[in-house]
Amino acid sequence: MNSDSDSDSDASHVSATPPRASKPPPSSSSSTLFTSSSKPNPNFSKASSSLPRMANSKHLKPSSRVAKQPPIPDAKHSEKESSPDWTPLPTLPYQIRRVSDQSRAISSSESMEMLPAGFFSKSPSFMKFRRSSLNFETSEDNRTLLEPIQLNNAESEIAGCSTADWGMKDEVFSLGNRVKSVRKHPNLIGTHVSVPPIKVRKCGGEGNFVKLNMNGGKRKFVKKLNRRKYGDRSSYRPRRKTKTNLKTENCEEAASFCDEDGLVTETTQHPQKQGNGGGKFDPTTIEETISNVRNDPSDDNLVQLLTLAYGYDSFQDGQLEAIKMVLAGKSTIVVLPTGAGKSICYQIPAMILPGITVVVSPLVALMIDQLKQLPPVIQGAVLCSGQRSEEVAETVRLLIQGTIKVLFVSPERFQNTDFLSIFSSSLVVSLLVVDEAHCISEWSHNFRPSYMRLRASLLRAELNVNCILAMTATATTSTMQAIMTALEIPSDNLILRTTVRKNLQLSASMSTNRVKDLLRLIKSSPISEVQSIIIYCKFQSETDLVSRYLSDNGISAKSYHSGLLAKDRKRIQENFCSNKIRVVVATVAFGMGLDKRDVGAVIHYSMPESLEEYVQEIGRAGRDGRLSYCHLFLDNDTYFKLRSLMHSDGVDEYNINKFLSEVFSGNNSLCGKVYSIVKEPASRKFDMKEEVMITILTYLELGEMHYMRLLPQLNVTCSLNFHKTSPAMLADKDIVVAEILKKSETKQGQHVFDMLTVVNSIGISATSLSNHLQNLKLKGEVTYEMKDLAYCYTILKTPEDFCSLSAHLRKWLSEIQTSKLRKLDAMFDAVTCAINLCGKKTEACCNFEQTPCLEEKICSYFQEGDTYDTPNKMSQSSPFLRADIKVFLQSNSQAKFTPRAVARIMHGIGSPAYPSTVWSRTHFWKKESPTL
Numbered sequence: 067m068n069s070d071s072d073s074d075s076d077a078s079h080v081s082a083t084p085p086r087a088s089k090p091p092p093s094s095s096s097s098t099l100f101t102s103s104s105k106p107n108p109n110f111s112k113a114s115s116s117l118p119r120m121a122n123s124k125h126l127k128p129s130s131r132v133a134k135q136p137p138i139p140d141a142k143h144s145e146k147e148s149s150p151d152w153t154p155l156p157t158l159p160y161q162i163r164r165v166s167d168q169s170r171a172i173s174s175s176e177s178m179e180m181l182p183a184g185f186f187s188k189s190p191s192f193m194k195f196r197r198s199s200l201n202f203e204t205s206e207d208n209r210t211l212l213e214p215i216q217l218n219n220a221e222s223e224i225a226g227c228s229t230a231d232w233g234m235k236d237e238v239f240s241l242g243n244r245v246k247s248v249r250k251h252p253n254l255i256g257t258h259v260s261v262p263p264i265k266v267r268k269c270g271g272e273g274n275f276v277k278l279n280m281n282g283g284k285r286k287f288v289k290k291l292n293r294r295k296y297g298d299r300s301s302y303r304p305r306r307k308t309k310t311n312l313k314t315e316n317c318e319e320a321a322s323f324c325d326e327d328g329l330v331t332e333t334t335q336h337p338q339k340q341g342n343g344g345g346k347f348d349p350t351t352i353e354e355t356i357s358n359v360r361n362d363p364s365d366d367n368l369v370q371l372l373t374l375a376y377g378y379d380s381f382q383d384g385q386l387e388a389i390k391m392v393l394a395g396k397s398t399i400v401v402l403p404t405g406a407g408k409s410i411c412y413q414i415p416a417m418i419l420p421g422i423t424v425v426v427s428p429l430v431a432l433m434i435d436q437l438k439q440l441p442p443v444i445q446g447a448v449l450c451s452g453q454r455s456e457e458v459a460e461t462v463r464l465l466i467q468g469t470i471k472v473l474f475v476s477p478e479r480f481q482n483t484d485f486l487s488i489f490s491s492s493l494v495v496s497l498l499v500v501d502e503a504h505c506i507s508e509w510s511h512n513f514r515p516s517y518m519r520l521r522a523s524l525l526r527a528e529l530n531v532n533c534i535l536a537m538t539a540t541a542t543t544s545t546m547q548a549i550m551t552a553l554e555i556p557s558d559n560l561i562l563r564t565t566v567r568k569n570l571q572l573s574a575s576m577s578t579n580r581v582k583d584l585l586r587l588i589k590s591s592p593i594s595e596v597q598s599i600i601i602y603c604k605f606q607s608e609t610d611l612v613s614r615y616l617s618d619n620g621i622s623a624k625s626y627h628s629g630l631l632a633k634d635r636k637r638i639q640e641n642f643c644s645n646k647i648r649v650v651v652a653t654v655a656f657g658m659g660l661d662k663r664d665v666g667a668v669i670h671y672s673m674p675e676s677l678e679e680y681v682q683e684i685g686r687a688g689r690d691g692r693l694s695y696c697h698l699f700l701d702n703d704t705y706f707k708l709r710s711l712m713h714s715d716g717v718d719e720y721n722i723n724k725f726l727s728e729v730f731s732g733n734n735s736l737c738g739k740v741y742s743i744v745k746e747p748a749s750r751k752f753d754m755k756e757e758v759m760i761t762i763l764t765y766l767e768l769g770e771m772h773y774m775r776l777l778p779q780l781n782v783t784c785s786l787n788f789h790k791t792s793p794a795m796l797a798d799k800d801i802v803v804a805e806i807l808k809k810s811e812t813k814q815g816q817h818v819f820d821m822l823t824v825v826n827s828i829g830i831s832a833t834s835l836s837n838h839l840q841n842l843k844l845k846g847e848v849t850y851e852m853k854d855l856a857y858c859y860t861i862l863k864t865p866e867d868f869c870s871l872s873a874h875l876r877k878w879l880s881e882i883q884t885s886k887l888r889k890l891d892a893m894f895d896a897v898t899c900a901i902n903l904c905g906k907k908t909e910a911c912c913n914f915e916q917t918p919c920l921e922e923k924i925c926s927y928f929q930e931g932d933t934y935d936t937p938n939k940m941s942q943s944s945p946f947l948r949a950d951i952k953v954f955l956q957s958n959s960q961a962k963f964t965p966r967a968v969a970r971i972m973h974g975i976g977s978p979a980y981p982s983t984v985w986s987r988t989h990f991w992k993k994e995s996p997t998l
């Protein structure tokens with residue numbers, strides 16, 4: 067365990083070597099793992115172990131921007147479903163099925179993208195508050211009651227994207243002059259998953275796992291920051307809420323309920339957006355200008371193209387430099403603040419370069435937003451989950467034909483051989499863009515294992531691309547280093563600008579009653595004059611609570627989080643963008659890709675987990691360049707909760723070893739056999755979150771040694787019903803059915819079989835089997851249900867020494883966890899420092915004096931990165947800890963616990979095998995609550 071891990075460090079009172087037994091204890095759950103073989107691994111036995119605006123406001127004109135009411139969209143049109151009776155085209159590289167089809171087989175490629183690792187938990191939960199029970203005073207009781215649910219919610223949101231972002235089903239993916247505007251966004255994931263009942267383990271032979279042992283240079287990129295484009299804050303015009311807005315606030319709130327079921331089509335978004343040609347799109351003139359730039363990429367020609375294509379007079383800081391680097395074929399990394407206009411850095415080269423530009427983006431929602439933002443001159447498309455095969459085929463055709471210039475894909479696409487095969491043809495990729503490139507680095511705030519697939523060598527081999535553009539708004543020096551190493555970007559090709567725009571005024575205050583302080587802040591100047599406000603919370607329950615409180619106090623507010631239905635989230639975002647709602651109270655699920663230019667204030671009701679996250683979120687404010695306000699409420703409770711949550715990803719070497727044993731249990735047959743690990747039971751069995759499991763698996767695939775090849779995820783259990791022809795007769799004419807009958811069990815009239823058993827015995831791919839079943843279904847022969855989503859893989863090499871591999875993996879995961887804790891501490895310290903500057907630390911006001919301090923802290927953090935070390939703020943363990951542990955172990959003597967499991971329970975941190983829903987009922991839960 068890492069030294070920073072306060073909660074777990076308390077476990078040092080117990081043995082640090084959990085697996086004393088030579089074999090793992092029985093699982094705490096009655097889970098079944100669907101693997102091709104369940105033989106124990108022989109290696110396992112080795113296991114041991116600016117006074118700005120106010121000062122100047124009288125000289126400044128109030129904002130003339132008044133909220134216009136766009137027409138209420140046609141809900142029915144947006145929700146329209148396409149016919150379910152489609153037939154997969156056998157010649158297509160993809161077979162993608164409709165989400166709405168109840169008995170659909172999720173295609174392998176699809177399932178992988180719908181359920182990425184590291185970004186969500188499958189256990190969203192919501193707390194419904196009754197008005198009468200609302201109590202905004204901080205009370206211990208409230209905290210105790212809410213926390214387990216809040217923790218779950220946070221787990222689903224914290225990692226940087228919502229489950230829905232991944233499950234979103236989009237039926238339109240090609241834009242440009244060819245919009246089909248029917249989209250559907252069912253939240254496929256996370257809305258229906260309940261925590262399975264967990265039983266406390268029964269007495270095993272090995273006794274308690276916890277021994278009662280009561281006695282017992284990284285290179286820096288410290289670059290001189292360029293002078294900011296944005297000058298002194300005092301030169302910014304403040305934004306004002308107009309009288310009209312003030313008067314109609316409550317009416318607008320009512321109006322927002324009128325279109326309760328309304329869906330707004332994509333094409334109506336961004337009503338406030340300027341540029342993009344400003345309606346003066348003239349293809350001939352643009353083509354001529356593009357041709358001029360090809361001949362002479364001078365600054366003047368590029369500015370002319372910018373003006374024609376976007377309607378902007380000049381480039382923003384860093385844009386021209388980046389474009390010229392890319393046009394010169396140099397792989398480049400661009401680190402520009404949020405809202406600084408990074409998209410143009412690849413869009414303009416995409417117009418000029420001969421081949422296509424592939425943009426890798428972490429979220430489907432982001433891809434769609436970026437697609438919509440392409441200027442009319444660029445044809446773009448998205449390839450992602452949920453598309454129909456016809457759409458995919460059409461996109462591929464347009465790509466090969468050269469019509470599509472920009473293609474958006476997720477990193478998981480690079481796992482799909484069908485996708486990669488497109489590039490083996492004559493398709494020329496001129497540029498590969500890695501958006502949110504910090505996801506490559508495990509030291510970033512948002513590591514995505516699938517981004518490990520983005521290595522220059524692999525990309526060159528697979529896409530034959532030489533020029534790579536990495537873009538991010540938030541990268542510390544170690545993160546930048548990781549990106550540049552992975553993508554082989556020379557250190558000279560770094561375009562780095564300040565992380566915070568100068569038009570943002572930053573402030574913070576300590577709060578013991580945040581809702582009241584928040585209300586006071588919003589009702590007082592200057593925020594009282596701001597039209598559009600985003601309030602960020604950490605937990606879903608907080609968003610509901612805060613929005614209701616604000617609404618009760620006459621402020622038009624709506625909560626937004628991944629637990630809401632996709633259509634509701636979309637409606638809220640639309641209403642916010644069209645100024646029908648003044649305040650959105652959101653979790654991190656809101657904002658990625660949101661380009662509402664006139665957001666005048668971003669308020670952090672809860673502290674973010676890192677300065678990266680803070681910078682990303684305040685970057686939603688003032689994208690129009692006007693002076694905007696960012697206030698943060700700091701409270702110790704949130705800090706401790708977040709710290710605790712960070713420990714919930716921790717995993718024991720013992721469990722890693724068990725997991726590896728399971729993964730490589732089929733080590734005897736390496737001849738392309740496909741294996742699987744069903745996610746949910748495995749998560750409980752190994753007490754590992756799904757994101758941790760996929761991180762380990764990705765490491766096994768892409769780490770120093772290539773032990774396996776990960777395949778797209780798949781539902782591996784199929785329950786089949788025959789309808790027209792009898793099973794035996796159908797089997798006579800169909801070898802797949804014959805094999806299914808051989809391999810299936812009959813349960814309640816259904817033939818239940820493991821997909822991979824059939825796949826391995828016939829020697830076809832899982833996708834082919836899915837397609838075959840789908841065809842039989844379309845012919846009316848069968849219906850079927852799929853379940854048990856699993857990681858699928860083939861084994862390339864079995865590790866020689868499981869113990870050392872487990873130790874290595876544990877150390878690596880623990881370093882990632884420590885890095886996250888440091889980030890949280892750095893965030894806390896930066897804000898505390900700014901608050902200490904202020905005479906009245908608890909006064910929630912936009913205190914301009916704090917801005918330079920916060921900026922300086924942010925700057926030095928991004929320069930020093932992981933070397934930034936903060937003293938441990940946690941209290942000493944309670945003097946009764948040892949006695950508590952003893953009593954705990956005695957009273958649960960029938961169960962076996964690792965030290966980490968005990969530490970987590972004592973700190974009130976749920977985990978897959980010891981969920982808070984079960985363990986919070988014991989009085990040991992949170993016994994060791996931290997205090998400052």
Ligand SMILES: Nc1ncnc2c1ncn2[C@@H]1O[C@H](COP(=O)(O)OP(=O)(O)OP(=O)(O)O)[C@@H](O)[C@H]1O
Pocket residue numbers: 339340341342378379380381382385402403404405406407408409410539659661663685689
């Ligand atoms: N040269 C320019 N002049 C004026 N506005 C610009 C210019 N370039 C881009 N913009 C506008 O700035 C806004 C932000 O651009 P964009 O979305 O590309 O920023 P970003 O850096 O990608 O932000 P984020 O990191 O938040 O995604 C957009 O509305 C865009 O049209």
